[in-house]
Amino acid sequence: xxxxxVALVLRLLLALLLLAAALAAxxxxxxxxxxxxxxxxxxxxxxxxxxxRTVALPDEWARSRPGSGGPVWYRIEFEAPDxxxxxxxxxxxxxxxxxxxxxxxxxxxxxxxxxxxPPPSRLCHRPQLVALPAALLRAGTNTVDVKVVGxxxxxLASRQRAGGLSALQLGRxxxxxxxxxxxxxxxxxxxxIASTALLLTGAFMLLLGGVRREHVHLAYYGLFAIGWGxxxxxxxxxxxxxxxxxxxLLLVAFMPLVVAAxxxxxxxxxxxxxxxxVDLALVAQCLxxxxxxxxxxxxxxxxxxxxxxxxxxxxxxxxxxxxxxVLWVHQRRRVAPMAALMLAGLLLLLxxxxxxxxxxxxxxxxxxxxxxxxAIVAMGLYLLREHRQVLQRVEADRHSLEARVRExxxxxxxxxxxxxxxxxxxxxxxxxxxxxxDLHDDLGAKLLxxxxxxxxxxxxALAREALDEMRLSVRGLxxxxxxxxxxxxxxxAEAVSRLAQTGIExxxxxxxxxxxxxxxxxxxxxxxxILREAINNILKHSGATRxxxxxxxxGGDFGLxxxxxxxxxxxxxxxxxxRGHGMTSMKHRAKQMHGQCxxxxxxxxxxxxxxTLPLESPPRSA
Amino acid sequence: xxxxxxxxxxxxxxxxxxxxxxxxxxxxQIAQAARVHEAQSLVSALAFELALxxxxxxxxxxxxxxxxxxxxxxxxxxxxxxxxxxxxxxxxALQAGAYGYxxxxxxxxxxxxxxxRIAQGEPPLSPSIARKxxxxxxxxxxxxxxxxxxxQLTDRENEVLLRVAKGYTLPEIxxxxxxxxxxxxxxxxxxxxxxNVSSRAEAALEAQRLGLFGRR
Numbered sequence: 001x002x003x004x005x006v007a008l009v010l011r012l013l014l015a016l017l018l019l020a021a022a023l024a025a026x027x028x029x030x031x032x033x034x035x036x037x038x039x040x041x042x043x044x045x046x047x048x049x050x051x052x053r054t055v056a057l058p059d060e061w062a063r064s065r066p067g068s069g070g071p072v073w074y075r076i077e078f079e080a081p082d083x084x085x086x087x088x089x090x091x092x093x094x095x096x097x098x099x100x101x102x103x104x105x106x107x108x109x110x111x112x113x114x115x116x117x118p119p120p121s122r123l124c125h126r127p128q129l130v131a132l133p134a135a136l137l138r139a140g141t142n143t144v145d146v147k148v149v150g151x152x153x154x155x156l157a158s159r160q161r162a163g164g165l166s167a168l169q170l171g172r173x174x175x176x177x178x179x180x181x182x183x184x185x186x187x188x189x190x191x192x193i194a195s196t197a198l199l200l201t202g203a204f205m206l207l208l209g210g211v212r213r214e215h216v217h218l219a220y221y222g223l224f225a226i227g228w229g230x231x232x233x234x235x236x237x238x239x240x241x242x243x244x245x246x247x248x249l250l251l252v253a254f255m256p257l258v259v260a261a262x263x264x265x266x267x268x269x270x271x272x273x274x275x276x277x278v279d280l281a282l283v284a285q286c287l288x289x290x291x292x293x294x295x296x297x298x299x300x301x302x303x304x305x306x307x308x309x310x311x312x313x314x315x316x317x318x319x320x321x322x323x324x325x326v327l328w329v330h331q332r333r334r335v336a337p338m339a340a341l342m343l344a345g346l347l348l349l350l351x352x353x354x355x356x357x358x359x360x361x362x363x364x365x366x367x368x369x370x371x372x373x374x375a376i377v378a379m380g381l382y383l384l385r386e387h388r389q390v391l392q393r394v395e396a397d398r399h400s401l402e403a404r405v406r407e408x409x410x411x412x413x414x415x416x417x418x419x420x421x422x423x424x425x426x427x428x429x430x431x432x433x434x435x436x437x438d439l440h441d442d443l444g445a446k447l448l449x450x451x452x453x454x455x456x457x458x459x460x461a462l463a464r465e466a467l468d469e470m471r472l473s474v475r476g477l478x479x480x481x482x483x484x485x486x487x488x489x490x491x492x493a494e495a496v497s498r499l500a501q502t503g504i505e506x507x508x509x510x511x512x513x514x515x516x517x518x519x520x521x522x523x524x525x526x527x528x529x530i531l532r533e534a535i536n537n538i539l540k541h542s543g544a545t546r547x548x549x550x551x552x553x554x555g556g557d558f559g560l561x562x563x564x565x566x567x568x569x570x571x572x573x574x575x576x577x578x579r580g581h582g583m584t585s586m587k588h589r590a591k592q593m594h595g596q597c598x599x600x601x602x603x604x605x606x607x608x609x610x611x612t613l614p615l616e617s618p619p620r621s622a
Numbered sequence: 623x624x625x626x627x628x629x630x631x632x633x634x635x636x637x638x639x640x641x642x643x644x645x646x647x648x649x650x651q652i653a654q655a656a657r658v659h660e661a662q663s664l665v666s667a668l669a670f671e672l673a674l675x676x677x678x679x680x681x682x683x684x685x686x687x688x689x690x691x692x693x694x695x696x697x698x699x700x701x702x703x704x705x706x707x708x709x710x711x712x713x714x715a716l717q718a719g720a721y722g723y724x725x726x727x728x729x730x731x732x733x734x735x736x737x738x739r740i741a742q743g744e745p746p747l748s749p750s751i752a753r754k755x756x757x758x759x760x761x762x763x764x765x766x767x768x769x770x771x772x773x774q775l776t777d778r779e780n781e782v783l784l785r786v787a788k789g790y791t792l793p794e795i796x797x798x799x800x801x802x803x804x805x806x807x808x809x810x811x812x813x814x815x816x817x818n819v820s821s822r823a824e825a826a827l828e829a830q831r832l833g834l835f836g837r838r
Contacts, residue, residue, distance in 0.1 A: 444705045445705070448705055451727055452726075453634050471707070486750065489750075489789030491789070500791060
């Protein structure tokens with residue numbers, strides 16, 4: 001076993017060695033070029049005659065050759081073993097070339113990255129991958145020349161777009177392609193997606209906010225989002241028919257609009273109407289900024305733009321401060337999330353500005369831009385959520401309003417019915433009054449004439465009774481119930497004053513304190529007549545000097561007694577008892593009221609008349 | 623009483639009342655009228671000390687004649703003579719300036735006594751009328767109605783009214799308050815006068831409110 005084991009180990013080692021050799025032979029070309037031979041000149045090939053010098057890569061023209069816009073040639077050389085030439089396709093990866101390049105391999109053009117003729121394309125954010133055809137490779141030393149055309153920093157607004165060339169990588173095309181794809185996705189595709197998202201969100205919110213005045217902050221948000229979406233488009237919008245300077249000038253001139261939208265959104269969102277001069281100042285800024293840029297000229301765009309950018313950030317920061325202060329006062333609950341979102345946005349903005357002003361590490365350049373877009377979209381979603389809540393509230397309000405309208409309608413209908421009933425009641429009342437007036441004017445007048453013109457006392461008395469009856473009938477039509485206490489006051493006044501007029505001493509004993517019982521008009525009038533008749537008797541026939549009247553209220557029965565100390569009524573004959581004394585009519589009246597009227601009398605004993613009436617459910621019979 | 627106006631549409635009743643007036647005031651000149659417009663022209667032409675006025679007349683209400691007398695001859699005493707014994711008819715007459723009211727159906731003797739007392743300056747005041755007067759002034763004192771300060775009742779007048787409303791006679795009230803019969807009668811006259819003044823002021827205010835005045 002041992003020899004075979006050794007043999008196995010040996011054979012394994014051999015296999016590994018062979019594999020390694022094969023791999024070595026295959027070759028893993030991977031070269032990073034951190035330096036290149038560089039020469040300026042607008043020639044078709046690398047200008048051999050010009051003074052070439054070795055520069056470090058990445059080479060930023062703003063440092064190495066300030067004010068220059070190219071073209072600048074770079075040359076790198078590498079040894080290609082045979083394996084490379086026969087192996088996989090080779091590629092040259094240019095992470096950043098600003099803004100357009102041409103690549104030559106061994107003097108043959110293999111790649112054109114953008115338009116080199118003025119105005120050159122703006123491909124600063126676009127990584128480039130160049131295939132190096134095997135057919136052009138030579139065994140031994142190969143030369144790669146890269147011609148770069150760009151813009152000097154001073155003419156631009158951002159260092160990100162200033163002319164220059166990054167480090168170059170040479171390797172298998174397939175491997176570099178993965179790297180290229182990642183970078184392309186980050187720097188071109190994501191910004192495209194972000195811009196599109198912002199433009200769509202913005203347009204949507206603009207439409208939503210434009211509908212109603214109280215949602216104006218949504219409209220400003222829409223403008224704000226669209227503005228940032230357009231600003232972000234610069235990352236992937238490479239082919240412009242104008243020079244890089246003009247494009248950046250337009251971009252910076254556009255910024256005040258975006259800033260105005262941002263500031264107004266932040267203010268309106270907090271419900272700050274803002275002074276008129278603020279609006280005017282924002283508008284004025286939109287005019288002043290391009291003016292200053294034009295006056296500054298192509299050589300000072302970067303400086304002036306940087307100044308303006310700082311000013312813009314300050315304006316936005318102030319708006320955010322005001323917004324948060326209002327929230328702190330009125331809606332403290334919302335301060336924390338809003339402060340986090342807005343301050344994060346502000347920090348990202350600062351980072352973005354820093355990246356534009358100073359050289360940012362490659363790969364980090366677009367991050368703030370992407371995050372700002374994300375923050376703006378997040379803000380949009382938050383606003384939508386709020387808007388939905390508002391809509392729900394409005395819907396709820398509408399429902400409650402409808403309920404109230406229904407209620408009010410029902411109420412109006414009820415009222416209308418009541419009014420109709422009242423109207424019927426009124427008409428009935430008027431009709432009753434008319435009948436009553438007719439009776440008085442016609443029948444009443446005739447009876448009255450009989451009362452005063454008849455020479456027969458009996459007829460006069462009958463007419464007076466008829467008058468009473470008529471009046472009672474009319475009262476039955478129109479009379480209102482009388483409170484017992486009011487009735488007692490009336491009776492007391494009449495009885496006492498009439499007795500006193502003829503010198504009869506009158507006493508009134510009244511124990512009724514209850515204010516609630518009422519008498520129907522009929523009972524009131526009938527009782528008044530009985531009392532009046534009784535007093536008449538005393539005045540006419542009794543010769544009394546003293547009269548005591550007592551009122552009682554016991555168990556729902558009303559009692560009235562009238563006692564005098566006169567002669568009394570002579571009890572001659574049953575039928576004659578009543579002669580001229582009206583006793584019959586008094587008893588008759590009491591009976592009509594379901595009560596009774598008792599007379600106690602005897603010669604020389606005076607007279608007591610006791611009237612008792614049930615108060616409940618007074619009869620209405622005739 | 624030297625000159626008396628008698629307004630009554632029923633000839634027999636008018637004759638009966640005239641007879642009665644001659645009996646009570648033998649010296650008096652009696653001018654008769656059967657219609658409101660006749661009475662109005664008499665009021666414009668002649669001066670009266672006393673006027674007996676029926677309310678329900680073929681061409682209108684006697685209340686208008688009472689108001690005209692109040693306007694043109696404030697010294698004349700207007701007395702209602704009516705078949706109606708309910709306050710709904712009597713109270714407006716009192717508001718218009720009547721100083722008393724007599725129910726026609728009463729016996730000749732009763733009416734005579736009442737006429738004499740009115741002529742002597744003792745206008746009648748029944749409990750139910752007193753209650754109505756109290757209610758009238760209470761309504762005027764409500765803040766939403768602009769009250770007229772000089773037509774408020776005095777405390778004494780209120781006291782008298784309250785006692786009348788409870789059924790006490792004027793002599794009884796005089797005893798209770800320690801005042802003479804004449805003083806009490808003066809209070810009653812005062813109450814009637816203020817009722818008339820405040821009712822007219824109220825009517826003017828009401829007219830103003832309805833825009834009858836001061837609108838072009």
